[in-house]
Amino acid sequence: xxxxxxxxxxxxxxxxxxxxxxxxxxxxxxxxxxxxxxxxxxxxxxxxxxxxxxxxxxxxxxxxxxxxxxxxxxxxxxxxxxxxxxxxxxxxxxxxxxxxxxxxxxxxxxxxxxxxxxxxxxxxxxxxxxxxxxxxxxxxxxxxxxxxxxxxxxxxxxxxxxxxxxxxxxxxxxxxxxxxxxxxxxxxxxxxxxxxxxxxxxxxxxxxxxxxxxxxxxxxxxxxxxxxxxxxxxxxxxxxxxxxxxxxxxxxxxxxxxxxxxxxxxxxxxxxxxxxxxxxxxxxxxxxxxxxxxxxxxxxxxxxxxxxxxxxxxxxxxxxxxxxxxxxxxxxxxxxxxxxxxxxxxxxxxxxxxxxxxxxxxxx
Amino acid sequence: xxxxxxxxxxxxxxxxxxxxxxxxxxxxxxxxxxxxxxxxxxxxxxxxxxxxxxxxxxxxxxxxxxxxxxxxxxxxxxxxxxxxxxxxxxxxxxxxxxxxxxxxxxxxxxxxxxxxxxxxxxxxxxxxxxxxxxxxxxxxxxxxxxxxxxxxxxxxxxxxxxxxxxxxxxxxxxxxxxxxxxxxxxxxxxxxxxxxxxxxxxxxxxxxxxxxxxxxxxxxxxxxxxxxxxxxxxxxxxxxxxxxxxxxxxxxxxxxxxxxxxxxxxxxxxxxxxxxxxxxxxxxxxxxxxxxxxxxxxxxxxxxxxxxxxxxxxxxxxxxxxxxxxxxxxxxxxxx
Numbered sequence: 079x080x081x082x083x084x085x086x087x088x089x090x091x092x093x094x095x096x097x098x099x100x101x102x103x104x105x106x107x108x109x110x111x112x113x114x115x116x117x118x119x120x121x122x123x124x125x126x127x128x129x130x131x132x133x134x135x136x137x138x139x140x141x142x143x144x145x146x147x148x149x150x151x152x153x154x155x156x157x158x159x160x161x162x163x164x165x166x167x168x169x170x171x172x173x174x175x176x177x178x179x180x181x182x183x184x185x186x187x188x189x190x191x192x193x194x195x196x197x198x199x200x201x202x203x204x205x206x207x208x209x210x211x212x213x214x215x216x217x218x219x220x221x222x223x224x225x226x227x228x229x230x231x232x233x234x235x236x237x238x239x240x241x242x243x244x245x246x247x248x249x250x251x252x253x254x255x256x257x258x259x260x261x262x263x264x265x266x267x268x269x270x271x272x273x274x275x276x277x278x279x280x281x282x283x284x285x286x287x288x289x290x291x292x293x294x295x296x297x298x299x300x301x302x303x304x305x306x307x308x309x310x311x312x313x314x315x316x317x318x319x320x321x322x323x324x325x326x327x328x329x330x331x332x333x334x335x336x337x338x339x340x341x342x343x344x345x346x347x348x349x350x351x352x353x354x355x356x357x358x359x360x361x362x363x364x365x366x367x368x369x370x371x372x373x374x375x376x377x378x379x380x381x382x383x384x385x386x387x388x389x390x391x392x393x394x395x396x397x398x399x400x401x402x403x404x405x406x407x408x409x410x411x412x413x414x415x416x417x418x419x420x421x422x423x424x425x426x427x428x429x430x431x432x433x434x435x436x437x438x439x440x441x442x
Numbered sequence: 443x444x445x446x447x448x449x450x451x452x453x454x455x456x457x458x459x460x461x462x463x464x465x466x467x468x469x470x471x472x473x474x475x476x477x478x479x480x481x482x483x484x485x486x487x488x489x490x491x492x493x494x495x496x497x498x499x500x501x502x503x504x505x506x507x508x509x510x511x512x513x514x515x516x517x518x519x520x521x522x523x524x525x526x527x528x529x530x531x532x533x534x535x536x537x538x539x540x541x542x543x544x545x546x547x548x549x550x551x552x553x554x555x556x557x558x559x560x561x562x563x564x565x566x567x568x569x570x571x572x573x574x575x576x577x578x579x580x581x582x583x584x585x586x587x588x589x590x591x592x593x594x595x596x597x598x599x600x601x602x603x604x605x606x607x608x609x610x611x612x613x614x615x616x617x618x619x620x621x622x623x624x625x626x627x628x629x630x631x632x633x634x635x636x637x638x639x640x641x642x643x644x645x646x647x648x649x650x651x652x653x654x655x656x657x658x659x660x661x662x663x664x665x666x667x668x669x670x671x672x673x674x675x676x677x678x679x680x681x682x683x684x685x686x687x688x689x690x691x692x693x694x695x696x697x698x699x700x701x702x703x704x705x706x707x708x709x710x711x712x713x714x715x716x717x718x719x720x721x722x723x724x725x726x727x728x729x730x731x732x733x734x735x736x737x738x739x740x741x742x743x744x745x746x747x748x749x750x751x752x753x754x755x756x757x758x759x760x761x762x763x764x765x766x767x768x769x770x771x772x773x774x775x776x777x778x
Contacts, residue, residue, distance in 0.1 A: 082700060083759075088687070091760035125762020174451075187447045196627060196702070302760045417770035418457045419444050428703065438764040 085301030086124075094306040095129040101313040102131040109135040110312055111401050112270040113255060115142030115429025116300045122434035124302040134309065137264065137401035138434075140254045140357060141272055143219040144171045144427035145399055148355040150387045151247045152177030155216055157382040158245065159190035165208060166192045167201040168216040169223075175426045178388040198230035205234065205242035214376045217244040222274040224248045224365055225339035228346035231367070231374050243376035246366050249352055251275045252283045253363035259291040264401045267316070268294030270308050273327050280335030281323045288321035299327040346371050355423060356396020395422035398431050405435035412436060455664030456708075456769025479677065480600050481522040481660065482590075490595055493528035495519055496587035504551065504582055506625040508636030512551035514618075514712050515584040516558035516566075517641045518663070524646040525659045525715070527597040528590035530562065536570040536585040543581055551582070562641035564588065593650050598718075602657035603678035607746040608724045610717040612645065612731055613638065613739040614690040615667055619709035620698045629702075635694045640713030645734045649717065652726045658718035661711070665769045668707035670716060671754045672768045682754045684744035684766070707756075708769045718746060 102108070112118055118138045121127060127136060140146055156177050159166040166182070173183045173194065186192040191211075195201050198215060205213035217227045227244055234242040251272055258264055271284055276297045287293045294315040298308030308326040315321060325331050343365070352364025367375045392410055397403040405411050405424065415421035417433055424432035451458040468476060475483035482495030497518045504511040516533065523530040535555070539548070559566055617638040624635060642661065650656060658678070662670035675682045691706055699706045713736060719727055724742060731737030754766040 082696065086759040088759065088761045123764060124758045124760050125764050128762060129760075183449055183451070184445075184447065187449050196629070302758075302762075417767075418451075418461070437767055440765055 085299070085303045087303065090303055091129070091306060094303065094310055098134065098306065098310050098313060099131045101310065101317065102134050105133060105313070105316060107133045107135065108267045108316065109137055109265060110268045110270055110294075110309065111137045111139045111258065111264070111266055112305070113139040113141040113251070114272045114275070114300070115145065115427060115431075116273070117270055117298065117305060118142070118431050118434050119429050120300050120302055120305060122438035125438075126302060126305060127439070129306070130309070137266070138398065138431040139258070139269075139401060140354065140399045141220070141251070141275075142399070142424070142427050142429040142431070143223065143249070144175055145395065145423040145430050146249060146354045146357070147172075147175070147218050147247055147423065148353045149178050149389060150353070150384070151218075151245075152181070153384050153387060154377070154382070155245055156180050156182065156185055157384050158214055158376060158380055159185050159192055161212075161380065161382065163211045164191065165204060165211050165213045166190065166216065167195055167204060167213055168192065169218070170194045171427050171429075172216055172218060174420065175423050176420060178385055198226045199233065202230050202233050202237070202239070202242055205239050206237060209241060212241050212243065214243045214245055217246040217248055220249055220251050220272070220275050221278040221343070224347065225278060225342050228342045231346050231371055232342070234374065235371070243374055243379055244367065245376040247352065248347070248365035249354065250363055250365060251279070252287070253360050254354060254357065255284070255287060256291075257357070257360055258400060259287055259293050266293065266401070268296075268312050268321070270305065270312070271295050271297040271323070273297065273299050273304070273331065276325070276327065276331040276335070278336050278339045281325055281331070281333045284323045288323055292321050294321045295323040297323070297325045297327050297331050299330070356399050390421050393422040395424045395432070398424050405432040408432070412440070451770075454769055455710075456669050458770070459665070460768070478599070478601070479673065481525045482528070484526055484592065484597060490592035493523050493526045493590045493592060494587070495522040496585065497522060498583060498585040500580070500583050501622060502580060503622070503625050505547070506621050506637060508621060509639040509712070510551050510554050511582060511584055512553075512555035513558045514637075514639045515586045516555050516562065516564070517639050517712060519586040519588040520558075520562045520564055520641045520643050521661045521715075523588050523590035524643040525598070525661055526590075526592070527594055527646070527650060527656070527659065528592045529647065530564045530588050530590040530643055533559065533564050533566045533586050533588040534568045535566050537572070538579050538583040539571065539573045540579045540581050541573060541576040548582070558641060562643050564643075593647065594654070596654070598656050598659045600658060600660060600674050600677035603674055603680045603682070603718045603746045604657055604720070605680065605746055605748045606721055607657055607718045608721050608742050609682065609684070609744040609746065610719065610724065610727060610731070610740055611667070611690065611743050612642075612715050612737040613713075614692045614695065615662075615711055615714060616691060616695050616699065616706035616709035618712040619666070620695050620704075622710075623702065624698060635692075635698065638711055638713035640736045642713065642715050642736060645715065645731065645736050648730045648734060649727045652730055653719055653723040655720035655723045656717060656727070657720070658716070660716045662714055662716055663712060664710050666706070666708040666710060667714075667716065668705070668754070668766045669768045671766065674716075674718070675754050676752050678746075679751050681747040681750050681752075682744060683747060683757065684754065685757045686759045687757075688741060688743045690739050690741060690743075707766060
């Protein structure tokens with residue numbers, strides 16, 4: 079099929095793997111972080127690790143939106159869902175993520191009105207049709223999703239809806255990459271930069287990673303050949319000893335990004351500090367509704383008692399998301415924590431590192 | 443059970459469903475036929491025995507391109523009986539109807555049940571109707587049960603896979619689930635996608651007539667082929683190897699899965715059959731399938747090995763290898 083099978087071609091994959099092996103020959107051990115959860119999934123799903131030479135390591139990064147959403151946010155959403163006449167609307171991934179003592183899936187079984195949509199506009203439509211109810215959208219995701227939430231708020235304003243709200247936990251990408259690049263904990267040579275996030279923000283926001291921190295960076299698509307080509311490009315940069323930001327995903331991503339989406343985000347959001355599950359507070363890494371749109375902010379408009387946050391102490395999601403540990407190193411992995419009864423978010427999300435490792439990379 | 447309430451995931455056909463059946467239901471009913479976890483029970487009866495099966499249908503929406511709840515209610519039970527190597531004869535039909543349901547729509551659904559029964563050559567000989575207050579059921583639920591007579595002495599079973607067996611599927615996967623999901627979500631997608639719902643009893647009769655070495659037959663419905671193959675790997679204590687490049691899937695379904703972030707291996711089918719047979723019989727079975735209207739795209743998608751036992755392994759499109767597990771809960775659309 080157009081733009082699908084072409085990027086999963088066995089012959090081309092073998093050729094790229096051969097070229098990577100050639101370029102890696104003689105180089106020291108190198109570690110690249112694939113930032114996005116979708117990269118992590120593709121790497122596991124297509125068995126890419128086994129196609130790489132021993133001195134090329136891939137580390138999973140913090141780019142799974144569900145995984146980095148902290149317990150407190152879920153507890154807040156769960157409390158809102160228990161209010162009278164509230165419809166909680168979410169993208170599907172969030173449903174099974176455990177909060178401190180419950181999850182949206184369990185709340186739905188317990189009677190909360192929780193609905194899944196594919197598009198934020200469906201939530202706006204839901205608000206229009208249910209004028210007696212309050213529709214609260216769970217605004218989770220990076221720059222890929224944030225413009226669609228922004229668009230829904232603008233649309234709701236245009237329609238003069240009084241019953242559409244957003245519980246905002248949006249996060250932005252380059253900041254946590256800086257935290258990882260600047261930290262000494264993970265010896266990292268470069269990044270496979272996000273695909274979809276980069277279609278919105280472009281390549282320039284990553285420039286400091288090569289300029290200031292000397293990291294090799296390639297923006298890569300999510301198909302197996304995309305990822306192999308990106309690794310090949312990274313190795314070329316290593317040979318030239320000139321770290322820079324290159325775009326492999328050129329069929330969609332450009333240096334300047336998507337100006338319409340960026341303008342929309344700027345119109346509706348302001349930058350704020352936000353907490354990342356397992357990583358902690360990263361200043362300036364979040365997006366909140368700005369003052370003009372504050373009336374849509376569910377956190378301001380509804381007063382609820384949120385349960386005290388309980389963190390599962392043995393879960394090492396945080397370390398996994400910073401590339402400090404691989405999923406099988408967690409004492410809970412595959413025993414206490416499995417996709418059907420997940421302890422940490424990394425096991426729940428369809429893009430989580432632990433889910434990827436459990437589903438696809440267990441010993442054959 | 444780690445849960446004190448039923449979640450939707452318990453109805454997905456995957457791991458949670460299995461846990462529910464094994465840990466909550468089975469302890470109450472200690473029948474050997476239940477523990478076999480086959481699609482239907484094979485009972486002692488003069489001749490080669492009697493095959494008995496039941497299934498309930500709660501699909502939403504109740505009408506979708508290519509079929510409706512009535513068609514799948516007939517075909518589903520016909521197929522469950524057929525998968526045991528039996529010829530389905532008689533069906534029962536029970537209807538739970540929500541107050542306010544349109545009689546006109548009911549006529550349409552009964553018409554398609556009648557047509558499906560005619561095509562399959564089965565008779566609906568007993569039935570029941572109940573009406574519940576608005577909100578106590580979602581429009582219409584149907585239960586069917588059926589009996590059939592085995593067509594051979596040695597019957598296929600989920601536990602029958604043998605090393606060296608080849609695995610055949612009769613056509614492209616994931617069409618039913620994607621059709622229903624696209625209709626439910628009102629997704630504006632290619633209208634050529636429709637359910638594969640079909641009675642497979644004639645196809646089964648034809649292939650059993652040319653091969654005495656069919657070891658397993660299963661219809662990969664809820665939970666998709668990934669779940670069904672895992673069930674067979676566990677029941678047979680065998681390893682199953684599948685080649686992703688051989689898996690038949692239409693471009694439309696493949697695109698829809700990409701857009702929705704769903705894995706076609708886990709999406710329901712209503713007119714597909716997985717046949718495990720000895721390699722010698724493969725050409726004969728394929729030839730017969732290709733002549734049947736429900737088997738034109740039949741092909742071999744994998745083989746059975748001894749090790750690693752109880753595992754299903756996929757050779758990926760680009761030549762890697764990975765495990766295929768059962769579905770853990772509901773398949774959920776992803777964020778980005």
